[in-house]
Each structure stands twice: as C-alpha cells, then as structure tokens.
Amino acid sequence: MLNLKPIRDRLEGPFTPFVIHLSDGRSFTIPHRDFIAIGKSVISIVDRQDSTHTVDALHIVSISDPARKRDRISR
Numbered sequence: 859m860l861n862l863k864p865i866r867d868r869l870e871g872p873f874t875p876f877v878i879h880l881s882d883g884r885s886f887t888i889p890h891r892d893f894i895a896i897g898k899s900v901i902s903i904v905d906r907q908d909s910t911h912t913v914d915a916l917h918i919v920s921i922s923d924p925a926r927k928r929d930r931i932s933r
Contacts, residue, residue, distance in 0.1 A: 878920075
C-alpha cells in the first residue's frame, strides 16, 4: 500500500493550503480540503476550472506550501 499519510496529515486538524507536485511536472494547489479525495492508491483533485484529475499516488513526488505573493519574483 502506498504511503499517502503526508497528504492525509495535511487534511487533518486546522487546514492550510498546499501544493501537490507530480512526476510529469504538473502541480495542483489544494485551497481547501473539499478539493481533494484520497483513495487507497489514488487521489482525485478538483481544480480551479472545476475539472477533476485522478492521480496515481506513484506519480506524487512532493507536497509543499504554496508560494506567497511576496516570495514570487516579478519578471
């Protein structure tokens, strides 16, 4: 069984947004716990356009906090 515990941990207790990074370079921001569902080996994510993405847990490479606006470099 794949270890989805870090994502489950982010959904418990007081929620803070986070980003899921995938092996193909895509990232999904999870703004609220209602935007993600966790199965045994897959997760389903609803994005800002109301599209659903089902991701095999093997493709999750990391999770992180979203960049704050002041942390972003303007170009």
